[in-house]
Amino acid sequence: MNIENTRGRHRAPGRHNPLIELKLLARESAQPAMKAGAVVAATGGLVATFANPASADTLKPASGNVAAAASADSAAPAAVGPATAAAPAASSALSKIGFAPEAQQAVAQRVSTSKPEVIEDVQVQAQRAAAKAAAVKAAAERKAAAARASRDLTRRTLTSSTSSAKASFNGSVPGASAGMRASSNWATAGQCTWGALNKWYQSEGYYPGGWTGNAMAWASGARSAGYTVSTAPRTRSIIVLQPGVAGSSSVGHVGWVTAVNGNQVTMIEMNATAGAYNYDTRTVTLSGGMSFIYAP
Incomplete structure (x- = not known):
């Protein structure tokens, strides 16, 4: 007679093996929680199986203590086994290494909401402002010094270039007097009068003033303003040409004298x-109708 060994509850009599049953239950469980429950249930069954023969015979009726036997039967549990515990919650790989999402989120919020506090040093700011002002002042002084040096060089060059001409042409050149000054170039831009005043400023550092009018009236106007006016040519002076002299127009012409060689006068x-x-540079021959406004 062949006895079929069927897995599960429907097994052949006399073929039950508790250890094989445990292995089958553990292997067939798909989740860790189900495996733990199966093992616990199977373990309780095993304990009950092995415990029942030891506790089956408690008190015999011959002992005469029927009440004790009844109380022992009522107090004994039907099956002995450990209590089934709740399945543990599934844990993640990050929680096993100490990662807590709530704590990390709280730290991130504190870091994102906190703003750096900038503390300004008033003393350092004052020192920087003073250093900047000193640098600006030094730059302005250097610029002014360069302008003065340029004017002095121009003055020395113009004076030395005609020293021999002065001795041969005119042994006595009158001293120059200082006249009135203007704050800006008051002549019409682009005209000969504007050009002569601009050259005066480049040489002397200021604009002469105190008179107005066309070029032919400059000699008398400068004399009235306190300047020395002469017919003797000299560098560092404005030459005034009357109408028609050396090609001047009907209103006259003016220029800035840069050199004198005998009776030859060079002007810009x-x-x-x-x-x-x-601008252009031209040399004319000294003649009547020419006068010179000297710079001091």
């Missing part, structure tokens, strides 16, 4: 051969 002039707003 604007609005002449080069046109308005442009």
Whole structure:
């Protein structure tokens, strides 16, 4: 007679093996929690199986203590086994190494909401402001010194270039007196008068003033303003040409004298051969109708 060994509850009589049953239950469980419950249940069954023979025979009726036997039967548990505990919650790999999402989120919020506090040093700011002001002042002083040096060089060059001419042409050049000054170039831009005043400023550092009018009236106007006016040519002076003299127009012409060689006078002039707003250099022969406004 062949006896079929069927797995599970429907097994053949006499074929039950508790250890094989445990292995089958553990292998067939898909989740860790189900495995733990199966093992616990199976373990309780095993304990009950092995415990029942030891406790089956308690008190015999011959002992005469029927009440004790009844109380022992009522107090004995039907099955002995450990209590089934709740399945543990599934844990993540990060929680096993101490990662707590709530704590990390709280730290991130504190870091994101906190703002750096900038503390300004008033003393350092004052020192920086003072250093900047000193640098600006030093730059302005250097610029002014360079302008003065340029004017002095121009003055020395113009004076030395005609020293021999002064001795041969005119043994006595009158001293120059200082006249009135202007705050800006008051002549019409692009004209010969504007060009002559601009050259005066580049040489002397200020604009002469105290008179107005066309070029032919400059000699008398400068004399009235306190300047020395002479017919003897000299460097560092404005040459005044009356109408028609050396090609001047009907309103006269002016220029800045840069050299004198005998009766040859070299000047820089604007609005002449080069046109308005442009300078050119020209040498003319000394003649009547010419006068010179000396710079002090």
